[in-house]
Amino acid sequence: MKIGNVEIENSLALGPMAGVTDLPFRLLCKEQGCGILYSEMVSAKAILYKNKNTDVLLNIDEREHPVGIQLFGSDPDIMAEIGSRVAEGNCDFIDINMGCPVPKIVNNHEGSYLLTQPKLVEEILTKMVKAINKPVTVKTRKGFKDGESQAVEIAKIAESCGVAAVAVHGRTREQYYGGKADWDIIKAVKEAVKIPVIGNGDIFSPQDAKAMKEYTGCDGLMVGRAARGNPWIFKEINEYLKTGIVPEKPSAEEVKNMILKHASMLIEYKGEYTAVREMRKHIAWYTQGLPHSAELRRRCNEIVSWESLKEVIESRL
Structure with a gap:
């Protein structure tokens, strides 16, 4: 798999999680066989206004590659300017958060709120892809409300704007992290676009990872909550996909x-x-x-x- 011009040898990804996927944890997951890393999500406006708390979120270690910085925001010009600035650092790609369900993010018209604003999404992505000299990717959700599904539309917009890959979490914003992830939407996105699609949602075991890959045809697999306290999950998935043998749990x-x-x-x-x-x-x-x-x-x-x-x-x- 390739994300733009970035070769991805191992398409197992650690999902970005605020307060969890900081640099030490990412390195532990990398050691256990994770192939794609993302920073915790960072506010583009906070970087613009030089909030010192963002500095630590932007730190990248040489051992992490390939790794992306995940930005969130809704102002196309600020997103493009900050994306361009951040891309001058040593990350490999810039990821845009269009999936965060947290009320303070959504109420600020950021994160998963963007699912309801396809025209704004198109403007953000067009400006970011033009301004940034590295691949731009998107992480999104199935839809905003239960019974809705905007993921295919957003993925098609992303592809038409020159976005290099899209990760899809098979839950709506309304579901948060409850209920069951809908793998059908990941499959639908995969069938709708030619860019790489990374599936996310309900991968809690090596068997889940194989089942998602086979069912959806997705190019990459993203593990989020199941990696908390369990960086070994990447080693287990890699081994199971190669050999069909489920490794023993750590002692x-x-x-x-x-x-x-x-x-x-x-x-x-x-x-x-x-x-x-x-x-x-x-x-x-x-x-x-x-x-x-x-x-x-x-x-x-x-x-x-x-x-x-x-x-x-x-x-x-």
Whole structure:
């Protein structure tokens, strides 16, 4: 698969997730066999107005390629200007968020709200593709409201504007992350456009990944929530697609080592105070389903230092 002029050897993608897919987590997923990475979504307006909180979101490591920066916004000129500026960095492509369902984003006429505005989408994409010297991609949803479906229309507009690839989450904005993802819409988008289509929604296992690929014919597979606390899922999917064998789940020892590695990388990246507090949610995801995990999570909510984190994890796992 190719995204514009970018060769994609492994079309397994880590879905962009705010507060989750920061640089350390992306690197862990890359080590486990993830082929395409995306930054957390970044506001084009926040970059324009030099909000210092955006700097950390734009950091790219040499080990990440191919990797895209995901921008969100609804002003065509700002999106084009900021997209062009960001593309001067060392990312491989610029992705546009047209799927975020969060009320504060939607109420600001951004994210999945754009599904209801095809003319505005066309203007944004036309200006961005013209201004940006790297491939432009789009991440979208099935539709805005339940019973609606705008994904095919948006994908066709994207292709006609010169967008290089489209990722489709098979849920409406109204569904958020509940209910079942509609793989038929991913299949419909794949049949409607010639650019690469990346399928997203309800890939929780290697078997799910194979089933989506076979059912929809999509070019790439995007894993989102199932990767939280489980970077191994990429290794498992790759192995299953190649051999048909489902690998064993990581042992408690492997989980422990991954948590400690993740924590140390996060501390190096964000400092001890912020990192140990952010690790609380990651530890909850890593340990879900393990024996005594409820007590472990309770203890982890009290950790305030690397030493206390290490002590809790090493004594409980």
